[in-house]
Amino acid sequence: DGGITQSPKYLFRKEGQNVTLSCEQNLNHDAMYWYRQDPGQGLRLIYYSQIVNDFQKGDIAEGYSVSREKKESFPLTVTSAQKNPTAFYLCASSSGTANYGYTFGSGTRLTVV
Amino acid sequence: EDKVVQSPLSLVVHEGDTVTLNCSYEVTNFRSLLWYKQEKKAPTFLFMLTSSGIEKKSGRLSSILDKKELFSILNITATQTGDSAIYLCAVEGSGNTGKLIFGQGTTLQVKP
Numbered sequence: 001d002g003g004i005t006q007s008p009k010y011l012f013r014k015e016g017q018n019v020t021l022s023c024e025q026n027l028n029h030d031a032m033y034w035y036r037q038d039p040g041q042g043l044r045l046i047y048y049s050q051i052v053n054d055f056q057k058g059d060i061a062e063g064y065s066v067s068r069e070k071k072e073s074f075p076l077t078v079t080s081a082q083k084n085p086t087a088f089y090l091c092a093s094s095s096g097t098a099n100y101g102y103t104f105g106s107g108t109r110l111t112v113v
Numbered sequence: 114e115d116k117v118v119q120s121p122l123s124l125v126v127h128e129g130d131t132v133t134l135n136c137s138y139e140v141t142n143f144r145s146l147l148w149y150k151q152e153k154k155a156p157t158f159l160f161m162l163t164s165s166g167i168e169k170k171s172g173r174l175s176s177i178l179d180k181k182e183l184f185s186i187l188n189i190t191a192t193q194t195g196d197s198a199i200y201l202c203a204v205e206g207s208g209n210t211g212k213l214i215f216g217q218g219t220t221l222q223v224k225p
Contacts, residue, residue, distance in 0.1 A: 031211045040122065042201060043215040050210060058212070090155070094211050101147055101158035102213065 003027070006091050006105035012113050013078070013085065021076045021108045023091035030095065032074035033102065036060060037088040046089075049074055078110065086112045115140045119202050119216035127224050130192050134219045136202030137184040146178055146185050147213065149201040156201055159187070192223045 004025040013019045023032065031050045035043040045058030049068040063082025068074055074093075078085045088109050092102035120135045138146065145163045149156035160169045162178035162185060169176050173192075178185045189196055199220050203213035 033212065035215070040217060042117075042119075042217040043203075043213075045212055045214075048210065048212050056210075101149075101161060102156075104155040104157075106154040 004091060004093050004103050004105040006089075006108050008108060009106065011108055011110045013110060015112055016080045018077055018079050019110065021078070021089055021091075021110070023074045023076065023105055024072055025074075025093045025103070026072060027093055027103060028071070029093035029103070030071070031093060032068070033092045033094075034058075034064075034066065034074070034076045035090045035092065037090060037107075043090060046076065085110055115204070115206050115214050117202055117204050117214050117216040119200075119219050121219060122217060123220040123222075125222045125224065126192055128193055130223075131188065131190045132192060132221065134187040134189075134200050134202075134221070135184060136186070136216055138202075138204045138214075138216075139183065140204045140206040140214060142206055143180065144205040147203045147205070148176055148185075148187050149203065151199040151201055151218070152197075159200075189221075192221075194223050194225055197221060197223045 007022045033048040034046040037043050044060050046064050047058055047066040049055035052071050055066050055068050065077045088107050090107045091105040094102050117138045145161050147161045148159040160176045165180040173190045176187045199218045201218045202216040
């Protein structure tokens with residue numbers, strides 16, 4: 001079955017560490033997105049990519065980095081520069097426009113300990 | 114700056130009640146408005162609206178868009194405990210990037 005897979009589901013990070021969240025899709029979608037969700041704040045866009053080897057910053061890109069070396073994969077690295085990384089992270093993909101909505105992964109909950 | 118605002122932020126009702134969730138937006142070159150339901154983790158798609166005044170329905174849920182007044186409503190009739198979730202409104206604006214701007218979400222709790 002086609003879908004989008006995020007891993008791990010839960011992640012704990014010590015302060016000062018970089019961590020990488022995985023996002024893989026087999027839907028043959030061109031576009032992929034990373035959102036952060038905090039309580040009461042909805043989803044905020046971190047980075048997005050419309051095509052392999054190209055990506056753009058979203059509204060809250062500081063302290064994060066991404067790569068898009070393969071169409072299927074769009075990993076997100078949360079760096080030590082992100083001062084408040086504890087949140088729920090959602091990855092999504094689409095065919096290039098939102099016309100048919102996004103397909104979302106099940107999310108990764110990151111906690112700084 | 115593009116903005117999507119949902120109201121109320123939270124709502125508690127009893128089974129059988131009817132609820133109306135609101136979404137207003139200020140977005141450059143509006144393309145579409147989407148509603149999602151988020152129960153535990155991944156949001157699931159409910160509706161996409163592009164034209165004013167055309168109601169979309171799916172069972173007990175319905176939604177309509179007003180492009181003149183820049184808002185949409187999501188109605189849920191005869192609510193059930195399974196309707197308890199966060200309801201997210203999102204708008205696609207200009208640039209053909211496909212990126213969505215989300216509102217804060219409305220948390221709905223339906224009590225038995």
